[in-house]
Amino acid sequence: MLSNLLHINTLWVMASTMILGIAAGGIGCLAYWKRQNLMSDALSHAALPGVVVAFLIIQEKNLLLLVIGAALSALLGAFFIQWFTSASRITEDTAMGMTLSVFYGVGVMLLAIANRSPGGNQSGLNNFIYGQAAAMVRSDVITMVVLAAIVIFIIFIAFKEWKLFLFDPDFAKGIGLSIRGMNVLYTIVLVTTIVIGIQAVGVILMAAMLIIPAVSARYWTHSFKMMILLSSVIGGASGAFGTWVSSTGSGLPTGPFIVLTSAAVFTISLFFGKEHGIVIRYIQFKMQQRSSRLDHQQVMTEKGGRSQ
Amino acid sequence: MSYSMWIILTASLVGLSCGLIGVFLILRKQAMMADGISHTVLLGIVLAYMVTQEVSGPAMLIGGIFAGILTAFLVQTLSSLKVRHDASLGIVFTSLFAIGVILISTSVGNVHLDVKHALMGEITFIPFTTMDIPLIGSIPKATALLLLVLLVVIFFIVAFYKEWKITSFDAALAASLGIPVIFFHYLFMTLVSVTTVASFDAVGAILVVAMLITPAAAAYLWTDKLIVMLFLSGGFGVLSAIIGYWIATWLDTSISGSMALATGCIFFVTFLLSPKHGLISRLVRPAELREEQEA
Amino acid sequence: MVSSVINVDDLSASYQKNKVLNDVGFEVKEGTITAIVGPNGAGKSTLIKTMLGLHPKLTGKVSFWGSSFKTAKKKIGYVPQRGSVDWDFPTDALDVVTMGLYGKIGWFRIPSKKDKEKAMNALKKMGMEAYAHRQISQLSGGQQQRVFLARALAQDAELYFMDEPLAGVDASTEKAIMTILKELKSNGKTVLVVHHDLQTVPEYFDHVLFLNKTVYAYGETEEVFTKDNIATTYGGDMQWVGKGDQYVIQSTSH
Numbered sequence: 125m126l127s128n129l130l131h132i133n134t135l136w137v138m139a140s141t142m143i144l145g146i147a148a149g150g151i152g153c154l155a156y157w158k159r160q161n162l163m164s165d166a167l168s169h170a171a172l173p174g175v176v177v178a179f180l181i182i183q184e185k186n187l188l189l190l191v192i193g194a195a196l197s198a199l200l201g202a203f204f205i206q207w208f209t210s211a212s213r214i215t216e217d218t219a220m221g222m223t224l225s226v227f228y229g230v231g232v233m234l235l236a237i238a239n240r241s242p243g244g245n246q247s248g249l250n251n252f253i254y255g256q257a258a259a260m261v262r263s264d265v266i267t268m269v270v271l272a273a274i275v276i277f278i279i280f281i282a283f284k285e286w287k288l289f290l291f292d293p294d295f296a297k298g299i300g301l302s303i304r305g306m307n308v309l310y311t312i313v314l315v316t317t318i319v320i321g322i323q324a325v326g327v328i329l330m331a332a333m334l335i336i337p338a339v340s341a342r343y344w345t346h347s348f349k350m351m352i353l354l355s356s357v358i359g360g361a362s363g364a365f366g367t368w369v370s371s372t373g374s375g376l377p378t379g380p381f382i383v384l385t386s387a388a389v390f391t392i393s394l395f396f397g398k399e400h401g402i403v404i405r406y407i408q409f410k411m412q413q414r415s416s417r418l419d420h421q422q423v424m425t426e427k428g429g430r431s432q
Numbered sequence: 433m434s435y436s437m438w439i440i441l442t443a444s445l446v447g448l449s450c451g452l453i454g455v456f457l458i459l460r461k462q463a464m465m466a467d468g469i470s471h472t473v474l475l476g477i478v479l480a481y482m483v484t485q486e487v488s489g490p491a492m493l494i495g496g497i498f499a500g501i502l503t504a505f506l507v508q509t510l511s512s513l514k515v516r517h518d519a520s521l522g523i524v525f526t527s528l529f530a531i532g533v534i535l536i537s538t539s540v541g542n543v544h545l546d547v548k549h550a551l552m553g554e555i556t557f558i559p560f561t562t563m564d565i566p567l568i569g570s571i572p573k574a575t576a577l578l579l580l581v582l583l584v585v586i587f588f589i590v591a592f593y594k595e596w597k598i599t600s601f602d603a604a605l606a607a608s609l610g611i612p613v614i615f616f617h618y619l620f621m622t623l624v625s626v627t628t629v630a631s632f633d634a635v636g637a638i639l640v641v642a643m644l645i646t647p648a649a650a651a652y653l654w655t656d657k658l659i660v661m662l663f664l665s666g667g668f669g670v671l672s673a674i675i676g677y678w679i680a681t682w683l684d685t686s687i688s689g690s691m692a693l694a695t696g697c698i699f700f701v702t703f704l705l706s707p708k709h710g711l712i713s714r715l716v717r718p719a720e721l722r723e724e725q726e727a
Numbered sequence: 728m729v730s731s732v733i734n735v736d737d738l739s740a741s742y743q744k745n746k747v748l749n750d751v752g753f754e755v756k757e758g759t760i761t762a763i764v765g766p767n768g769a770g771k772s773t774l775i776k777t778m779l780g781l782h783p784k785l786t787g788k789v790s791f792w793g794s795s796f797k798t799a800k801k802k803i804g805y806v807p808q809r810g811s812v813d814w815d816f817p818t819d820a821l822d823v824v825t826m827g828l829y830g831k832i833g834w835f836r837i838p839s840k841k842d843k844e845k846a847m848n849a850l851k852k853m854g855m856e857a858y859a860h861r862q863i864s865q866l867s868g869g870q871q872q873r874v875f876l877a878r879a880l881a882q883d884a885e886l887y888f889m890d891e892p893l894a895g896v897d898a899s900t901e902k903a904i905m906t907i908l909k910e911l912k913s914n915g916k917t918v919l920v921v922h923h924d925l926q927t928v929p930e931y932f933d934h935v936l937f938l939n940k941t942v943y944a945y946g947e948t949e950e951v952f953t954k955d956n957i958a959t960t961y962g963g964d965m966q967w968v969g970k971g972d973q974y975v976i977q978s979t980s981h
Contacts, residue, residue: 161518162464169638211711212703213815213864217518218649221463222699225642229692232639236686328471332526339519377537380530387527400514412741413785459816591835598826602812604781605878608805609830656862658817 134371137257140265140272141324141363141382144317145333147272149359150279151317152334153341153352154310157290161339162220163205165331168318169224170201172231172253172327176238179249183241187264187323190252191271194319201227202311228327255326257367257378264323271320275313279352287348324363325379333359336386343397362386438572440677443691445578446631446643447669449585453627454648455658455665456589456620459600464518465507466644468525469621470628470637472503475532477629482535493577493629500625503528504618574633581630585623589662592616597658635688643669646695650702653709668698730792732757732886732917733778738787740770740777746940747773751787753936753945758915760908762922762932762948766961769939771921772808775888779805791886801830804884806875808891814864820874821859824849827878849881850874854903869900876904887911887918894923905931928952 155164174197178190201223208219238249260268279286288296289306297303321330341355366382395402457466473496480495503524510520562570589596598606599616607613624644631640647668651661675698676691683690704711733755740748747770755761763771776782778789780796791799804827824846825838832838838846850856853873858866866874872892879887893901908931911918919936922928928935928948935952937943937960944956 156516156519159516159518161516161522162467165464165467165522208703211714212653212709214649214652214703215458215461215463217461218458218463218645221467221641221645222649222696224467225638226646226692226696226699228638229642229689229696232636232689233680233683233685233693234689236689237683240684329526329530331522332530335519335522335526339515339523373538375537377533380533380537383526383530384534387523387530390523394510394513394515402513409741409785412746417786459813461813594826594829594832594837597818597822598829601816601818601823602807602826604807604811605805605826606829607781608779608800608803609827609882610800611829652817656817656819656864661817 133258134367136262136265137260137371137378138364138367140260140268141257141367141378142360143269143272143276143363144321144324145337145359145361145363145382146356147275147279147317147359148321148330148333149337149341149355149357150276150352151314152336152338152359153348153355154279154286154290155314155334156338156342157348158310161335162217162331163202164314164318164334165328166205166220166224167198167201167315168322168327168330169231170227171195171198171315171319171322172228173197173234174200175252175322176231176234176249180234180238180241185249185252187252187267191267191316191319194322195315197227198315198319199311202315252323253327255322255324255329255377255379257324258371260323268320268323271316275317276356278309278313283349283352291348325382326377329379329383332383332386333363336383336390337362340386340390340393340397343393343399343401346399358386358389362389436677436681438575439687440674442572442575442578442634443673443677443687444670445575445582446634446640447647447671447673447691448666449578449582449627449669450631450640450643451647451651451665451667451669452585452589452662453623454644454646454669455651455662456596456600457624457644458648458652459658460620463645463649464521465504465621466624466628467638467641468507468521469500469503469624470632470640470644471525472499472528472532473625473628473632474637475499475528475535476502476625477632478532478535492632493626496629496632497622497625499528500621500628501618504621508617574630578630578634581626585627588619588623592619596620635691639688639692642692642695643672646692646699647672650695650699653702653706656708668695672698730757731755732792733919734788734790734793735778736788738774738777738789739785740773740782741785742770742773746785748777749941751938751942753942755917755919755934757917758912759934760912760918760920760932761934761936762920762928763936763938764922764925764928764960765938765943769960771938772890774938775805775890775919775921779803779888799886802885804879804882804887806879806887806889806892808894809868809871809875814866814871816863819860819862820855820866820870820877821846821850823863823874824878824881827881830882846877846881849877852880852907853877867897869896872896873900873903876907880907885916887916889918889920891921891923893920893927925957 155161171194174193174195175190177197178193179185182189204223205216205219208214208222209216285301285306288301289303293303317334318330321333325333337355337359338351340358341351344354345351362382362385366385367378369385370376370378370381393401398404457463476495476497476499477492479498480491484491506524507517507520510524511517515523561573563573563576564570595611595616598609598611599613603613627644628637628640631643635643648661648665650668651664654664655661672691672694676694677687679694680687680690702710707713731754735754736752738748738751739746747768751774763774765771773782777784778796789796791803821843825842828838828842828845832842847856847859850859853876855870855873855877858870863871863874876892879889892904896904908918908920920932922932929952933948934946935948936945937951937956939960939962943960944951
């Protein structure tokens with residue numbers, strides 16, 4: 125009976141981490157081509173103060189409200205990063221490092237205050253921040269699945285617009301696409317994915333859910349469409365598999381196993397990937413070397429022929 | 433010395449060594465590398481604990497250095513295999529951190545190490561574990577370690593000052609002059625790791641990042657001279673430690689979190705008001721002059 | 728008998744998947760100023776970087792005074808493209824020029840007064856002494872290029888590689904740089920310059936290397952700087968303006 129219940133709960137959690145992985149894999153491709161791989165790391169840290177403030181206001185763990193708090197705070201972080209880079213000589217990585225650590229610091233301050241306040245379910249809050257998918261209840265799962273589904277829908281519905289926006293923004297502008305609008309939409313979708321993912325894998329590992337599947341997919345295809353599909357598949361599969369592994373023992377954390385699963389996929393892709401994989405590249409290099417040696421010999425014989 | 437004086441002194445040492453290292457982190461465009469290393473150091477500490485079965489300063493230092501160099505090496509390797517640099521970092525540090533968390537949750541268990549503590553740090557307890565040093569008397573262990581690390585950092589910065597400058601500014605020229613650029617890269621990463629590990633106990637992983645990057649970024653907006661930038665950054669680090677402690681006592685909250693907030697405040701004031709590169713000076717300065725300079 | 732400074736044989740290199748240099752071979756004599764010209768993507772910068780070991784080579788051999796780059800390193804000066812460094816770096820012009828001497832100063836020592844003087848002299852030669860203590864981001868593009876040139880002069884090398892030193896600089900900087908190049912030549916130094924402006928080639932350089940993945944022609948400017956060689960190297964990327972011998976050549980790829 126108990127094991128059966130556990131099992132059903134595990135299935136629920138697996139379903140939610142899988143759909144989260146799909147959403148993160150898709151949006152990760154957009155972030156990859158926007159050259160903002162580490163932005164997800166900065167934003168997930170920047171979400172912390174918003175989560176705690178939301179908790180301090182409502183005094184209970186309601187996933188949707190925590191997610192809204194997190195999103196607002198992450199958006200504020202994104203704004204600061206953008207502002208610092210555009211209005212001073214601070215580079216983007218410095219701006220990200222500052223924003224993530226200072227926001228996180230403020231979050232830790234607020235957390236200390238929240239943990240002091242009487243009543244309230246602080247342990248739920250801690251689970252939210254450090255990621256404990258197993259601790260999710262059914263309403264959490266539903267919130268997560270709905271939001272992730274919206275994200276996936278937005279990515280896939282505007283496929284060619286995303287491609288244009290990422291590849292050639294000037295041209296996109298020329299044919300009447302609003303770059304500003306696309307940027308806002310991109311940021312909202314990115315932030316949404318990050319904040320719903322925090323619950324499952326935690327603030328720190330969320331970045332991996334976006335980065336690793338996208339980079340792995342890059343090794344198998346040149347088509348943007350295939351890359352997004354493949355990245356989503358890798359993300360979803362890692363989510364489900366990682367959750368399953370962590371459910372086999374008691375007290376095993378979910379997030380790290382998800383991350384290690386996708387890291388394993390990445391390693392395989394890095395070596396054996398069809399495009400730019402190490403093995404393929406080595407063979408190409410050797411072939412080029414040989415062909416240029418042949419060329420050289422040919423040229424030498426031609427030269428020899430001419431001089432005679 | 434009183435309890436709070438020890439805390440301020442310890443935090444100031446963190447601010448000073450992080451501030452100095454941070455200057456080169458920013459100039460070498462490796463700010464996020466500090467973020468990565470501050471996370472992977474956790475793995476190093478866990479491994480050190482598994483090997484020695486105790487939480488000791490030297491073992492943690494060695495473990496941390498190992499993890500830091502491993503991170504730098506893996507990122508470098510992936511980048512040389514044409515993976516984008518920021519993606520390489522994102523892959524490496526999250527994976528190593530994940531391994532660290534799994535090791536903690538399985539083998540090391542609830543002994544003395546927990547992820548939350550490592551990430552947030554707890555400077556409050558620092559004055560309670562002390563050691564005796566001849567002539568000086570009893571001082572907290574973490575403080576002694578930080579003092580040692582600060583001396584090491586200062587030594588390396590002074591000894592290789594011109595090498596740091598040239599490898600940061602123009603690595604290609606440095607290489608063509610016969611300066612071992614790769615060696616300095618790894619030496620620098622070692623210094624980052626050492627500083628991170630030593631500061632770890634006091635302020636926690638993520639707040640080390642605040643101390644490393646933010647004071648240096650503020651200093652970068654004040655001056656155009658490297659040497660001045662180093663002094664300013666170190667000074668801002670110490671100032672953040674003091675202001676942070678004051679905020680923390682005032683609001684009765686996390687000391688390390690407050691210190692991170694203090695670094696942020698210093699940067700933000702700089703960003704708005706710095707006479708050289710601040711927002712207001714940019715707005716005031718005529719536009720033509722700016723264009724001429726940027727052209 | 729003028730001895731040869733550089734020997735390049737069967738050099739090839741690739742950039743990502745594409746082969747950008749193929750079977751490059753030439754020999755440079757001492758005391759010459761050579762322009763390396765060719766269309767965009769012809770591998771001009773890659774050639775220099777490969778010769779200096781900053782880019783891996785697939786095949787081939789490069790030797791300087793008959794020995795490897797490593798042994799000859801001290802006698803070679805390199806002026807990278809201006810865009811290759813971050814001009815926001817907190818340092819001033821004199822300091823950048825002093826960096827050219829770091830290889831000679833040695834470990835654990837700071838630049839001496841004499842080194843600073845040497846750097847200052849190099850700045851003077853480029854007409855930049857008034858800007859010695861100016862932060863480098865506050866210099867104009869031409870002034871930044873002069874600082875780079877001054878740094879190479881301070882190195883006091885025998886052989887110089889310069890990557891597009893005349894790109895995007897004002898007329899007075901161009902003149903100053905060319906004066907220095909002539910002076911280097913008269914002192915018996917050898918200079919290789921990646922150059923993009925075909926019009927000024929006959930005026931500025933005594934040798935030309937036509938490069939488009941491989942060497943199309945190399946020799947004295949008078950002999951090889953012909954319409955034919957230009958046309959074959961640049962393919963269709965050329966525009967001929969004017970009539971008879973009074974033509975102006977423009978590369979449409981710019």
